[in-house]
Amino acid sequence: MKNTLLFALLLFVTTIGIFSCQKESSADTPGPDTTLDRKALLTQWADSLVKPGYQRFNDKLVVLKAKTTAFTAAPTTATLTAARQAWQAAYQEWQKVELYEFGPAESVSLRNHFNIYPTDAAGINSNITSGAYNFELATAIPQQGFPALDYLLNGVASNDAAIVQQYVTSANHRRYLTDVMAKMEQTFGTVYSQWNGSYRDTFVNNTxxxxxxxxxxxxxxxxxxxxxxxxxxxxxxxxxxxxxxxxxxxxxxxxxxxxxxxxxxxxxxxxxxxxxxxxxxxxxxxxxxxxxxxxxxxxxxxxxxxxxxxxxxxxxxxxxxxxxxxxxxxxxxxxxxxxxxxxxxxxxxxxxxxxxxxxxxxxxxxxxxx
Known part of the structure; x- marks a missing residue:
């Protein structure tokens, strides 16, 4: 009798174990929405879209930095035109990466630092006059990035000759343009380096x-x-x-x-x-x-x-x-x-x-x- 009860109990436990394994196996059965599928999608986004897109944008940003530096070093209509052309090219490239506001870009509020418009022209002029400003303040968000460059390269005076003259005579204008570019370079550099570092694997493996x-x-x-x-x-x-x-x-x-x-x-x-x-x-x-x-x-x-x-x-x-x-x-x-x-x-x-x-x-x- 004791053997019979022991056998029955063993059979019951074995049955429960098999049933549990079947449930676990069923839960892990790959379907169309599997971790593997998501990882492949995330890998494609990281390696074929985000990283190459950021690289192309970084290339344009480097040129923009060089052209604005040349303009502030020697303001002429020729260097102004070259800076504008580089600004347009980088602004166009920005449109191809602005939607990547996740991960490192979200952490540093990349879009806020690069493309909140309309720009605050009055605030920019006040910053230039005082020579004191902090781009990390919330009030400074519309006083930097591409929209600020739009004003600085196209709107500070009524024509090209007057814009050039403004920079020739005003060290504060030259400094502000230089500082806007430096902030853009620093902020994007943080995002770019993280994607080229450990964040790529963090992103791909978060499935x-x-x-x-x-x-x-x-x-x-x-x-x-x-x-x-x-x-x-x-x-x-x-x-x-x-x-x-x-x-x-x-x-x-x-x-x-x-x-x-x-x-x-x-x-x-x-x-x-x-x-x-x-x-x-x-x-x-x-x-x-x-x-x-x-x-x-x-x-x-x-x-x-x-x-x-x-x-x-x-x-x-x-x-x-x-x-x-x-x-x-x-x-x-x-x-x-x-x-x-x-x-x-x-x-x-x-x-x-x-x-x-x-x-x-x-x-x-x-x-x-x-």
Missing amino acids: GTDASSSLSRVINAYSLYYERFLRAGKVGIPAGTMTGVARPEKIEAYYFKGTLPLQLATTAHATVQQFFNGRTGRPSLKSYLDALGAKDSRTGQSLTSIINTQFGVSYQQLSTLGPDLYSTITARNADAVASYNEMQKAVRLIKVDMTSALGITVTYVDNDGD
Whole structure:
């Protein structure tokens, strides 16, 4: 009898053990949303997008530093023109990396130091006059970066000869331009060195989907960038979609104007779509969503197809705002509002449908009032 009970007990324990192992095995069975898939995606982003993108931008920043240094050392119309050209080239390249506001870039608030506009011209003039300023203060955010360079190279006087003369006669102007460049170089250098150091492996190996995971940080940064800094910043706010009053002076590169503001916007938009689609045969948001079988919540169609279609429509509408975005907002603002509205349609697809399909929680709050 005792042997029978012992056998029964042993059989029961063995059965429970087998069942537990089966459950654990089932939980670890690879599916379309596996850690391996995420690691491949993160590796592609790190090694084929972020690091090469930062390298190209760093190359442009180095040239910009050299040209502005040459200008402050010997202010002439020729050195001013060369500095402007380098500024335009670096500003264009910036549009291709600005959306990478995660990891080291998020830690140092790279975007705040590089591209908050409109710039605070009155604050810059006050800083130049006093010779005392601290770029780490919150009030100094709009007094530095590319928008500050826009004012310093294009807006401190009414024409090129007067701008040059300002720098010839004012050591404080020369110093401020030098300090803005030094701050940009130092801030970006921190981000660049970390990606070329240990952070790359930290990023690639953080394969979860929780709020602190690399995937979550990238998706939140991507969605936030498209919604707030591209849709609203480059088009919606200047067009007055939140206030009902057009404010063309709030465009990017306001002091330079011409074709550059729209070029910056279209470059940024193209970058967003290129990041989504990646390279053929390589892991990307598109391939990942397709592997998950993600569908549009309203139509049941392939989510990636719907997103790409809307990206195409919004890019086309944005392209019609040229060649001079300032003049377009001034003379035919309804077209700028229409561009904003097309981008808004993509926001829902990215922020709601895509994040839901990926199992990612949106951690930022959009506060632009729309």
